[in-house]
Amino acid sequence: MSARILDGRMIGRAIRNRIKVHVDELFRVAGVIPGLAVILIGEDPASRVNVTNKMKACPDVGIRSTLIEHAKDVPAEFLVENIRRLNDDPATHGILVQLPLPPHHDVRAVLHAISVERDVDGFHLYNVGGLVVGDTIFSPCTPFGVMRILDHAGLPIEGRNVTMVGASAIVGKPMALMMMQRDATVAVCHAKTRDLAEYTILADVLVVAAGVLNLILPQMVRTGAVVIDVGINRSPDGRLVGDVNFEGISQKASYITPVPGGVGPMTVTMLLANTVSAARRYVERTRGPSIFLQDVTQLALQGR
Ligand code: NAD
DSSP, X not given: OOXXXXXXXXXXXXXXXXXXXXXXXXXXXXXXXXXXXXXEESOXXXXXXXXXXXXHHHHHHTOEEEEXXXXXXXXXXXXXHHXXXXXXXXXXXXXXXXXXXXXXXXXXXXXXXXXXXGOTTSOSHHHHHHHHHTOOSSOXXXXXXXXXXXXXXXXXXXXXXXEEEOOOTTTHHHHHHHHHHTTOEEEEEOTTOSOHHHHHTTOSEEEEOSOOXXXXXXXXXXXXXXXXXXXXXXXXXXXXXXXXXXXXXXXXXXXXXXXXXXXXXHHHHHHHHHHHHHHHHHHHHHHXXXXXXXXXXXXXXXXX
């Protein structure tokens, strides 16, 4: 078997085209340009690359982004005060704090300072809790992007065995909850899992987000499985690669995401979708819900 490639760039482009239509409508009907504030603390080069990628995508769909940089030792009160000001800024509809923060910062305090209505990364407690009951305002971008890849390809989730490798608050746990909301049978594995292969081999859909090069080998994957590789690593020869052994597993899986070009572009696309949703919600809150042609809050959930 040779796996079909789930092309995140292509799917992302299709979704971005739809997002653009909603941005145009926002301006036409309400005179509003969606605004995203991106907060970068410290000098971590990987974080800077991430921030640059996110901000570069904004003009594609008509979002105005602003970068706010702080030194790594910025006082917590100053940071929180700054976020509170952005919460009240009518031109800022989404706020993103790039993670990870430098070690001495209290991540929770920073993330919880962002108002729920501007929490386009989906990390506020309300949005995290909403994943359990199924009504978040904003879903976290990476797992949201994975769901959209599966839906776009018409791959079923209900009743499937899903194994999630990685249990972080950003990817693994919300992904598992989103899969449960869609009635999958979900196993969640992590660094302390005793025999990883026992779980991965059961998976109809295997999602891997561990950040470990070559963690998943072909013998750990069921023939015909759908394999979603979230991981980002450098191979010894300097290439960007995921957590799964792509060459071997693509001979066995039915579908697979490449790295780069799989989940990464979808994460950015979902951030754009959440930001435009936030702007629409802002307009509806301040001017009434009937202003738009369509009643849409989760833009990227529509159609294929
Ligand atoms: P993290 O370090 O917070 O969490 C890693 C998880 O993997 C933990 O639960 C850990 O227990 C588990 N793990 C580690 N080693 C393991 C092993 N040997 N076996 C099983 N589980 C193991 O990382 P994260 O923020 O969740 O990110 C995971 C990976 O995904 C990283 O490579 C990161 O760069 C990547 N990532 C990619 C995107 C994207 O858009 N493509 C977004 C977020 C994260």
